[in-house]
Amino acid sequence: MEKILVIGSAGQIGSELTLALRNVYGEGNVYATDIRDAPKDIKKTGPFQLLDVMDDKRLIHFVIRYKITQIYLLAAVLSGNAERLPLQAWDINMRSLLNILDLAREVGIKKIFWPSSIAVFGLTTPKINTPQLTYTEPNTVYGISKLAGERWCEYYHNKFNLDIRSIRYPGLISYKTEAGGGTTDYAVEIFYDAVRNGKYECFLKPDATLPMMFMPDAIRGTIELMETDALKLTVHSSYNLSGISFNPKELSDEIKKIKPGFEITYKPDFRQKIAESWPQSIDDSSARNDWGWKHEYDLKKMTKIMLKEVTVKQRT
Numbered sequence: 001m002e003k004i005l006v007i008g009s010a011g012q013i014g015s016e017l018t019l020a021l022r023n024v025y026g027e028g029n030v031y032a033t034d035i036r037d038a039p040k041d042i043k044k045t046g047p048f049q050l051l052d053v054m055d056d057k058r059l060i061h062f063v064i065r066y067k068i069t070q071i072y073l074l075a076a077v078l079s080g081n082a083e084r085l086p087l088q089a090w091d092i093n094m095r096s097l098l099n100i101l102d103l104a105r106e107v108g109i110k111k112i113f114w115p116s117s118i119a120v121f122g123l124t125t126p127k128i129n130t131p132q133l134t135y136t137e138p139n140t141v142y143g144i145s146k147l148a149g150e151r152w153c154e155y156y157h158n159k160f161n162l163d164i165r166s167i168r169y170p171g172l173i174s175y176k177t178e179a180g181g182g183t184t185d186y187a188v189e190i191f192y193d194a195v196r197n198g199k200y201e202c203f204l205k206p207d208a209t210l211p212m213m214f215m216p217d218a219i220r221g222t223i224e225l226m227e228t229d230a231l232k233l234t235v236h237s238s239y240n241l242s243g244i245s246f247n248p249k250e251l252s253d254e255i256k257k258i259k260p261g262f263e264i265t266y267k268p269d270f271r272q273k274i275a276e277s278w279p280q281s282i283d284d285s286s287a288r289n290d291w292g293w294k295h296e297y298d299l300k301k302m303t304k305i306m307l308k309e310v311t312v313k314q315r316t
Contacts, residue, residue, distance in 0.1 A: 003029055003067050007053050008074030009042055009172040010034035012177045013115065017072065020219045022046050031066055052162045053096040060103050070226070073100050079119055079142040080271055086186035093145035101156045113226055114142055116150050118211055119143035120168060123277050126226040130279035132240050132286045139277050150237040157236040165225050167237035170211035170282060171216050173302060175309035183271045183278070184210055186248060186302040189308045190264070191316065194255055195314050199263040203271050206249035209280040213243030214297035218288040221293055242282040243295040244302070254303040
């Protein structure tokens with residue numbers, strides 16, 4: 001029986017991935033941890049413990065004690081916050097990964113999942129249908145740390161035969177957790193402000209097109225990758241993954257179809273420069289060929305669900 005450790009279970013991805021993993025592997029077999037308290041549904045459905053991934057001694061004790069076989073490392077400082085605290089972000093993002101890679105080598109962890117990001121791309125990267133293999137010259141601390149992490153993952157795979165799997169996530173949209181300091185977070189904030197106030201001030205320009213994905217697709221894609229036979233996988237750095245691409249104007253227009261009175265204004269900040277260095281659409285043919293990836297949610301379907309669920313959440 002698999003024993004799974006999720007590090008960063010209180011975050012945007014972790015809070016939903018933990019529950020999905022418990023549905024697959026059983027509630028008692030998925031151990032949720034974070035440096036902060038987790039949502040109620042995480043603590044009600046299975047084990048949760050406060051744990052700092054930077055505390056390598058306590059971490060290895062936890063892994064050995066609970067006979068952990070798989071680790072999902074989701075703890076990170078995201079793009080916007082990383083620009084404000086560059087050295088701290090680099091230290092957290094890199095040292096946490098290296099702690100896990102060394103631990104896995106020492107105790108024999110079967111599989112590791114670590115998320116990368118479209119932030120690994122830069123101004124020299126082709127913007128449309130960005131290939132799996134292309135120029136990667138990130139100009140943000142977050143992107144630099146993710147690119148370095150990809151190289152470490154492939155190095156540990158080649159050098160020590162570790163089974164490490166990764167996805168370059170696009171912007172992720174979820175109604176279950178609010179925004180957490182990323183450049184694509186306008187696409188979450190806009191729904192909360194639409195419901196609360198009927199208006200939103202966007203920190204990106206109206207035509208800032210970026211790759212996005214509805215969280216249910218991201219969670220399903222992650223589990224599908226982790227359940228794929230290792231012999232089928234050809235990418236050992238991080239897989240491109242594509243969902244939907246849109247810009248703030250296109251999203252606001254879709255919201256207005258449901259909420260005609262909604263208003264949007266624009267006040268671009270430093271995140272606009274970050275967005276301009278990222279792709280507009282992603283070529284994920286490697287993921288489609290290797291493990292049958294296919295996204296389900298388009299802009300219209302996602303917008304309808306987001307408005308409905310955020311409205312319900314604001315009433316409770």
